[in-house]
Every structure is written in C-alpha cells, then in structure tokens.
Amino acid sequence: MTVRQSIVFNGDLGSGKSTVSVEIAERLGLRRVSVGDLYRQMAQERQMTALQLNLHAELDQAVDGYVDQLQRDIAASGESLVMDSRLAWHFFTDALKVHMITEPTEAARRVLARPSGPAESYTSLEEARAKLRERSESERGRFIVRYGVDKARLRNYDLVCDTTRANPEQVIAHVIDVYEGRLGAEVLRAGQPLLLLDPNRVYPTEDVSALRGLWDADADAGTAGSGEEPEPLSIGYTGEYFFVVDGHRRLSAAVRAGLPMVPARLVAEVEEPVVGGISALDFFTAQARPGLIHDWEDAHGITLPLPEHALLGGGPVLAGEPGAGV
Numbered sequence: 001m002t003v004r005q006s007i008v009f010n011g012d013l014g015s016g017k018s019t020v021s022v023e024i025a026e027r028l029g030l031r032r033v034s035v036g037d038l039y040r041q042m043a044q045e046r047q048m049t050a051l052q053l054n055l056h057a058e059l060d061q062a063v064d065g066y067v068d069q070l071q072r073d074i075a076a077s078g079e080s081l082v083m084d085s086r087l088a089w090h091f092f093t094d095a096l097k098v099h100m101i102t103e104p105t106e107a108a109r110r111v112l113a114r115p116s117g118p119a120e121s122y123t124s125l126e127e128a129r130a131k132l133r134e135r136s137e138s139e140r141g142r143f144i145v146r147y148g149v150d151k152a153r154l155r156n157y158d159l160v161c162d163t164t165r166a167n168p169e170q171v172i173a174h175v176i177d178v179y180e181g182r183l184g185a186e187v188l189r190a191g192q193p194l195l196l197l198d199p200n201r202v203y204p205t206e207d208v209s210a211l212r213g214l215w216d217a218d219a220d221a222g223t224a225g226s227g228e229e230p231e232p233l234s235i236g237y238t239g240e241y242f243f244v245v246d247g248h249r250r251l252s253a254a255v256r257a258g259l260p261m262v263p264a265r266l267v268a269e270v271e272e273p274v275v276g277g278i279s280a281l282d283f284f285t286a287q288a289r290p291g292l293i294h295d296w297e298d299a300h301g302i303t304l305p306l307p308e309h310a311l312l313g314g315g316p317v318l319a320g321e322p323g324a325g326v
Helices: 017-028 035-045 050-057 061-077 104-113 125-147 168-179 185-189 248-256 280-287 290-300
Strands: 006-011 031-034 081-084 095-101 159-162 194-197 233-237 242-246 262-269 273-275
Touching (some): 006 017, 031 035, 035 061, 061 081, 095 168, 104 125, 194 233, 242 262, 248 262, 248 290, 262 280, 273 280
Parallel strands (some): 006 081, 006 095, 031 081, 095 159, 159 194
Antiparallel strands (some): 194 262, 233 242
C-alpha cells in the first residue's frame, strides 16, 4: 500500500473542504494549514471583504506573493500535512490533490447557514450565490494570468469529490481510502483523476429505454453493498456538466440506490476528444437532448437542470457515432 506524503484540498466556499480537512488532519495525526484562514485575516486587517481582497490581489502581487512563498516553504520542508488552499496543488508535487465541488445553490445555502464575519457576509441566497461565483471567477482569472494554470481544469487533481448530497463522514472516509490506496488506485496509476460524483447530477447521453430491460438485481452489482470496489463510470466534462460516456447501467443503479457518490474516471474534458475527434463539449451538445434528459428524469425521479443548448432546442444526433454503452 502506497501512502502519499500530504493531502492538499482545493475547492470554492461551501464545498466542505474546511470541515473535511480539519477532521482528516485529526484522524491521520497531521498538521493542518489553512490559506483561507490567512486570507480572511488579511482581509480583516485591511478592512475588506474576502471578495474585495481578491480583486485587490489582482492589482497587488504582494498579497499573493506572501502566501505563495509560505506554501513553497512548507512544500519544500518535506513535512506530511493537510493543506487547505486553492493553489497548493500547484506547489505540492508529492501529495494527494483533492478538488471539492458542489452544486452552486447548495454551496450558497451552506455559506449562509454558518456564522458570518466582516470578511464574508451575505443577505440572501441569491446574493451569496452571485458573490461566490464572482469570487471564484476572480481567483480563476488571477491564477491563469499570474501562474498560467486553470484551477477549473480537473486534470490538475488526483481526486474530485462532489459533496452536494454526501455528508462529511462519507467524504472523509472516501478521501482516506484513496489516500491509503484502498480506493481508485488503478485509476490513479493510469494517470487519470478519480471522480466521486453525485449520480443525481450526471447527465445521460443514451436513451433510457435501452436500460429498462436491464433493471434487475444484477444491475446493482458492484454499485453498493457488494463489498468490492465498484467499476468506475467513464465520464466526460464540459467545464460545467458531467455526462456518461460509458456506464449508464451503473449510473442508473447508483441513482436508484440513493447513493450520494459514485466513482468514475475522466475520459475527456472541454475540448478533449471523446470519440472520433469530437470534443466533450460537442459530444454533450449533440447527445444530451431535452427529450432524452426528461425521460431519464422521469425514470429515476430526479431533476437535472436543462443545459443552455437544450433550452435552445438541443443539438443534432451524431450521425454514425456509437452510443455510450451501458
């Protein structure tokens, strides 16, 4: 069993990374460092909100420079620790790089529910969602310009956890299993990020009618309760939406079982090709049609927000392309 030296967490506000990183550090007996705490302290000292400090940092490199040097020094020290930082994955090489995501409205609810401070205060769910998005985009743009890296690119990470419906204990257990080599080792050895996704937020690209005859006991094999690590789904990512390339049957079983997370491997993201040179974006636009999405929702009792292309009428079916098998 191979255990990496450190664990570094990246994720926007409301993703749960603080709660998870605190508990994991305690269970593993590692020191925890939070760059978010440092930024909030800096914002308070300057009598700014966190968003104002982010915008200020776009003009004043000294803000990032101080924090960057701190992270470089910690990474160079060789200490095994837990790092809660939106950019530690860029500075740490021998670490498990964890990226935590959640549905934006759920993230806003979580932020509103916790005590606010002078650096972070929102008056409504709508304001919280808008400000969290603005802050995230400010950071993303700053990192692209200053470091030439995109924090939204999933291949920057070893593990991507969707915490929308998973409770902290479930997330903690999965992260420790990955860290200690009990989960996803084959995916990581192949150089791919392991995705732990909320199955209720993954879009189909195949007609649900192809699955109806397969909804029997063995459809759930390897998904839950078998004691064996389930076979990961093959997933594409548009930069906003996750969709199935292969594994509709396993995804359906996970949704029907009420699982909050299902393992997957990343096949392609954004402009990377899925099949026949067709990018993830174009594949999703062509395959994820409104009727197909509505049929999947009806069959599983869930709701999937219609993507923009579907609201505009959907895209054409990819002529001659194979379906995303079950």
